[in-house]
Amino acid sequence: MPLPSSDNPTLWTFFRPHVGKLIIVLILTLILSILVMLPPLLIRAVIDKVATEGRQGLFLPLGLCIAAAPLITAFCQYLQTLGIAYLGQRFVFDIRVGVYNHLLTMSLRFFSDNSTGKLVNRIMGDTGTVQRTITGQSIGVVSDLACAAFAISATFVLNWRMAILLLLVVIGFVINYRLNIQRIKKATKGYRGAMDRLSGGIQNRLLANVAVKSFGTEGREQRLFQAESGASIALATEAAVTSADFSMNSQLLQQVGRISLYFVGCAFVLNGKMTYGDVVAFTTYTLQLLGPAVRFSELIRMVQEVRIAVDRIFDIFREKPEITDQPGAVHVDRLKGEVIFEKVQFYYEPGHPVIKNFSLTVAPGQTVALIGPTGCGKSTILNLVTRFYDVRGGRLLMDGTDIQDIKLRSLRRQFGIVLQEPLLFDVSISENIRYGRPAATPEDIQAAARAAEIHEYITTLPDGYDTIVGSEGVDMSLGQKQRLTIARAIAADPAILIMDEATSALDSESEAAIQRAMNRILKGRTSFIVAHRLSTIRNADVIVLLKDGHIFEKGNHEELMAVDGGYYRELYEKFMGKGVMEEDKA
C-alpha cells in the first residue's frame, strides 16, 4: 500500500502516487478532444466536395470515414471513463484508509471529545462527496480546456471584433460566478453541519433505544428529529436553489451571447463583410468556448463542495495524537512486570486533579487491588498504566524505564485488558478471542475459553467457535460477552493484566469459576485490578485504598486488618456478609 505516511498530509500527498496514471488519462483525453473535432471537418468536406462541387467519387471513402469515426471515439471514451473511475475511486480509497488509520492512532481523549456519528460522517460521507466529484467532473475539464483553446484562437482568426464580443460574454460568466459562489459555499457548509447534527441525533437515539422504548418517548424523539431534519433540508434546499439559479444564469448568458453573436454575424453577411460559413463556424466555436465556460462554473461549484469536504477530512489529519512515541523510545520484548509510580499526578481538566501524588512500587508478579469509593480515580490509574493517558506530573516506570520512553506498540503488547463494558467485534468468536494474540492456535483459543468458563456455552452454538458475534450474529448476554473478553485477555498471555473487575454482570457460579481461573493466570503476572470481590481483595499482594486521588491506606490484607480503626478494616467488617465490596469505574 503506497499509503501516504507524511505527518501532515495534504491533498497532494494523496495525489502523488497516481500522477503517472493521471498523465496517461490526460493524454487519452487530449487525443479524444482531437477526435471529437474530426467529424465536423469530414462533414464539411462532404458538403463542399461532394454536394457542392459534385465530386461523387469522394462520397464513399468520406462516408466510410464518417461512419467509422464514432467507433474509435467511443472506444477511447470508454478507456478514458474507466481510467478516471479508477483514479477517483483509488484516490478516495487512499484518503479513507488514511483517515481511518490516523484515527486509530488518536488518544482516548479525542474519542471522548468527538461523537462517533461525526467521525463516521467524515470518513464515509465527506470522502464520498470527493469521490463523486472526481469521477463525475474531472473528465470534462481537460477536453474542455483543449476545445476552449482551439476555439479562442479560431475565433480571433475569423473575426477579431466578434471575438472581443465573445470575451465580454465570458466576463459575464466570471461575474455571475463571483456573485453566487459565496452564497453557495455558505449554504453547502451549513448543510453539511446540519447533517452532522442530524446523524449525531439519530446515533444517540439508536444507541439508547431501550431507554426510548421503555419510556415510550418515540413521539418526542420523532419531533426532535423532525426539527433537525427540517433544518438540514432547509439548508439543503437553499444550497440547491442557489446553485440552480447560478447554473440557469450561466445557461441564459451562454444562449443570449451565442444568439447575439450569430445575429451580429448575419448582419455582417448582409453587409458583405463576412460569409455565412464564417458565421456558422464562429457560432460553432462559440459553443465550444461557452459550453466549457458553463461547465467550468459548475465545476467550480463542485470544487467548492469538495473543498469543504476535504477541509473536514483534513481537520482530522490536523488533529495530532496526544500519546506518541518519544524520540529514542525503546522497544521492549516482554516486561518482567515491575511498575513504579513516582509522585504521579493527573487531571482531565486543569484545576480538577484526579490523581494527586500517587507513589507505589509494584514488584513483578504482584497483584494490586485498587479499592475506594466511586470516582476516586481507580480506573484512571488503569488508564495511566496502559498509557491511554499520559501522567501530568511525576513518572511511571516499568522495569525501570519511564513508560513514555517505551515504544507504544511494544508497551501495549504487554497488557491483557478486561473492561467493565465488553467491547467485542462482529467477527467470529475465535477471532474475538484471538484478538490480543493473532498467532494463537485453536487449542490456545479453546484453553482460554475453558479458563473463562465460556467453552461449554460456545460448543452449544451451531457454528461453535465460528459463530459470528454481534448485532447480525448470535445474541449473547452481558455476562457471556464479559467472559469472552476475559478469554481474550487470557489468550493474549500478557505480562501485565488489567481488570476493571467487571464481574457485576456475572452470576455467582461462573464468577466463582472465573475466580479460580483468575488465580491461575494472575500467578506470575503483575496485575492491576479494580476490585470489588472480597476474595480478590484478600488475596491481593497489595491493596490500595484510594480516596480523592491519593493513597489512603496501603498494604496486604493482614497488614490493613491490623490497623486499628483503619478504614479498610471497617469496610471489610461491614461487607463481610456480602462477598462483594465495591466496584466502580472512575
Added chain:
Amino acid sequence: MRAHHRHYPYRPPRKIFLKAPRDLYTRFLRDYLSPHWGKILVAFLLIGMNACGPYLMAFYGQIIVDDILSIDTGGKAAVITDGDRSWAGHRPAPASKRPRQGLGRRLDAAELPARSPEAGRQLFVMFILYIGSIVGLNYLARIAQRQSIRVSRDVALSMRDDMHKKIMDLSLRFHQTTTPGRLLSRITSDVDVIQNQTMQAVMLGSRSIFMLIIGFFILFIIDWRIGVAFLLVAPVYGLLYRHFKEGIRFLNRELRHTNSCLYGLVTQKIEGVKATQAYGREGLERLNLHRLCACFLRDSVNEQGKTAALQSWGRVVSGMTSSLIFLFAVHLVLNHELTLGEMLFVHGTVANLFMPILELTQLSIIINGMQVTLGRMMDVLTTQPEIVEAPDAKPVPRPLTRGIRAHDVSFSYGEGGEEDVLKSIELWVPAGSWLCLMGASGCGKSTMLFLLSRLYQPRRGRIRYDDVPLEKISMASLRENVGFVPQTPQIFSGTIRDNITYGKPDASPAEIMRAAKMAEMHDVILDMPVQYETVVGERGTSLSGGQRQRLALARALLTDPEILLLDDCTSALDAATEKKIQETLAANLRGRTAVIASQRVSMARRCDQIAVLENGVISEIGSHDQLVKNGGFYARLNARQTEG
C-alpha cells in the same frame, strides 16, 4: 464481474429483498410522489418545453438560411443547436471551410440569391423573437427547477420522517439485530441518494420524452424515410440496455451493501477503539477496512466500466446512425429532393434526437439505482413492528389491586427452531410486593423483565396486570406507569438534567433533585462543574459506570411509576452506595409493585419473594428463609456471598 469474492469480516452476505420492484415503485409513487403530482407535472412540462429549445433554434436557423440570407447552396451546415451538454462526442459542429470569396456559390442552376431588401429588418425581428423565446424558456425552466427542488425536498423530508418514525416504533428485537451505523446510513445517505435521483429522474425524463416526441414529429414531416430509419435503430438501444442491465444492477446492490457495511465497521471500530489500542491490533483493523474499501473499489470500478461500456456502445450506434442519415440527406440534396436548409434541419434534429435516447438509458440506470436504494429503505419501512397497540387498549390499572401474573410464558429470541430462553413460566407478583429474580447469567432474567415491560412479546402465554392482559394495555399508559431500568444504563448526549427528566420533561427542579437523591446521585451531581447542567457526551462516556446506573435509576424514579422493573441496575455501584439506594428504595417504594433482577443476596433479602431461574424455568421460588432451607442454588449463593 462477479469474479472476485466479497466474503470479508464485517461484510455479511447481502439480504435479498424479495419485494417485487414494481411494488417498490408503486409504493414510492403512491406514498411520496403522488401528493406532489401537480408540481411534478408542471415541472415536467416546463422542463420538457425548455428542452425543445434546440429544435426551435434549428428551425430559426433554417428560416434564416433559406429565406433571409437566401443561401440555398454552399458548403456550410447552418445548424444551431443547444446540444452542448453531456454529449461531447457528437456536437453538430461542422467547421466552415471559410469561403473567403464566392459567397453563395450555387449547386444547381439557381440565380443570384434573391435577397429581400427588407432582410436587415427581418433579421432584427428574428433576433428579437429568438432572444424572446430564449429568455422565456429560461425563465420557465427556472420555475420548473425550483418546483422540482421543492418536490424532492418534500419527498426527502417525509421519507426521512417515516423512516425515523418507523425505526423508533420498531420493537427491541429489530434494534438488537441491526447495527445503528447501518440504520443511520439508511436515514441519511440513502435518502440523500433518493432525493437526488428523484430530481434527476424528473429532469431527465421530461427532457428526453419531450425531445423524442417532437424530434420524431419533425423527421416524419421532412422525410418519412428518415423517420422510419430512425425508428428502426431505437430497438438496438433496448437490446444494448437489456444486455448490461443485470450486471449493473447487481453491482449497484453490492456497492450499496458494502457501503453500509463500511459505515457499520467504522462505527463499531470507533466505539471499540480502546480494545484495538489496548491489544495493539491497529494493523488488523487497517486490514479490515482496507479489505472492505478494496471490495468497494473493485465493484465500483467494475460498475462504472459497465456503465461506460453501455454508454460507449450507445454512442457507436447513435454516431453511426446520424452519420448515415446525414449521408442519406446529402444524397437527397444531390437528387434535388431536399433544400440545403431542410437538410441541415434534419441533420440538427437527428443529432439532437440521440441525446434524449442516451439520456433515457441514463435514466434507466438512475431508476435502477433507485430500485436498490428504495429496496433498502422499504425494507425498513415495511418491517412490521412486532408489538402494536390493541384497538381497544386500556390504561394500566392504578393502583394495581391484585398484581402481575405471568401464565405459561415462553419466549425465544430467534424466529423459532432454537431452544426457548424461557419455558412455560408461571409467576405471580401480588400488588405491592417485591419479587427478586435470580440466576446464572443468561438464564433469562433480563428477558423476563423485557417481557413484563412489553419490550418483547411472549411467544406463548400471557402476562396480566390485574385482570388486563398486557397486550390490551395502551403503550402510553404502560410506559408512564412502568419504570424500567435496563442492565446497561443508556445515557443521551445532553445535560444531566435532560437525562433525568427524559421520561418527564416538565418535572420541577424539586422533583428532579428528589429523584437524584433517591438514586444517591444528587451529591455526585453537585460536585460537577455546572451541576445539573453538566453536559455528558454520547453514551455518557464522561461518567463512571456507577454514575450512569444511578442516572438511569433517577430517570425511572422521577416518573413515579406504579410498577418498577429493575434489571440488576446497581451492579456497578460500590457497596455503601448500593446499600443506601436499597434503603431509600425500600423506604420510598414500599407499596409499589417491583420485579428486580439481581445477583446480590442483600437485594434479595429485601424482597418478599425470590424466584430462581435456571435454564429458562423457575427452579425455586419463595422467601429468603424458605430458599435457604431448600438448599438449592440460592442457598449456595447465600452461603458464598455471606462467607465472603
